[in-house]
Amino acid sequence: MADGTRTLLVGDGPLADGLHDGLVHRGHVVAQVVPVGADGGTDIDAGIGAGVSLIGPPDLVVHVPQVPAGPVALVDQTTQQWVEACEAPMAEAFAVARACRPHLSDGARLVWVLPTVAMGGAAGYVGSAAASEGIRALAKSAARQWGPDGLTTAVLAVAPELAFPPDTGAGARTSAATTLTGPALGGPGDAFGDIAPLLDLLADPAARFMTGATLVADGGVWMAP
């Protein structure tokens, strides 16, 4: 597929780490940037600059925003919790777009990996889901702005079980709230074997006519429309 693809991966946690390993396994040269807020993180501008120094101008940039622990009902949240759940991920996504843009040239793609709750909302994760939908709009706006320069964007929407902190059980509860029958393919999949290959696909020049779109890869829960 895309052997030697230079990939800049911004994110931390099990989902980002699984994507990292899956992309390396498929032959990508990956630099991972751990944002501020995660242990040992760095600011986005500096991190992307360092990543580009390491691998060269990226063919693929992947951002996996953090999803906070929870769930917490909106009325029980402090302002600080709200900022961390909703405003910070949007600001981080915007910073990623801004910081990577000067390093992207014709054929490069920027992908956000987000939980499907972006489309449907989620009780207990109101702010986080809203942020994801805001980022989805950013992917569309960036596609429209940068298309003439040959740059493309996409959103890869994954099961909440993959994006939410795994020890809370919130992902399974959120998925259950959106479907009567459970995932058509039997489960939420895994980052290494099910999601990373789709990033590889999106990085392939054969996918160059797809931009601003959301590819849903949740095992067949969210099918609308």
Add this chain to the structure above:
Amino acid sequence: MSPDLAPGDQLLEGRVVLVTGGASGLGLGMATAMAAHGAAVVLACRRPETGEPAAVQLREAGHDVRCVRCDVASADDLRAAVEATVTAHGRLDCMVHNAIAPTLGPTRIQDVAQDHWDAMMATAIRATFEGARAAHPHLREAGGSMILMTSAAGMEGSASLPVYAMVKAAQRTLAKGLAAEWGADGIRVNCIAPVALTPAMERAYGENPVLHERLLERTPLGRIGDPLDDVGPVAVFLASEMARFITGQTLCVDGGGFLGL
């Protein structure tokens, strides 16, 4: 209460509505329509010098309308506006969060100024959170509803207004999440995605002379909406008992301009 109606019934008789950004444009159009349907309306306005004359004009027309000063970027102001409404009228049945910082002209993502980002986040996102928290106990007591304003830009992205598109998208999913959380409290939360001739739209026409023509080209009904006569009735409907089984939804009030839902 049954939603059965007789001709001439006022849909919001006895209801109390708080509208942020109520001094002009969409906010004033919705507030006027809701007042005309019997609601007591409080206009939450950053600048009372524009909000108060609007309230006076509506009172002179026989409506129960007052103005409170409220900068929605301030959580204290939002709480005070909610409390002033409840103090004055004893209840709150509907909160319409319409206010938002001015959009700038076409802006590249890489050129967005921090103060513009901060203003959009404060007025659209943080204000929804703080307003929702302040209004929640009163809406629960009344079995009321909340209305957020979104935009087609939030659903299809915008080449010229990327931050506006982000916050409008976020507000739409915020409404869905709140609808899920608050359904058990008997509170409905919905969105309106309007296209209407407002002072903000007129400014946008000034910045982009082809905008009006392009909007008309994509609008099957062939005109731009009116804040009072086109958008106002939809706000009345969503706040009324007629919409009692509708929550988490977006109604596009744009003459068919966006058909992507």
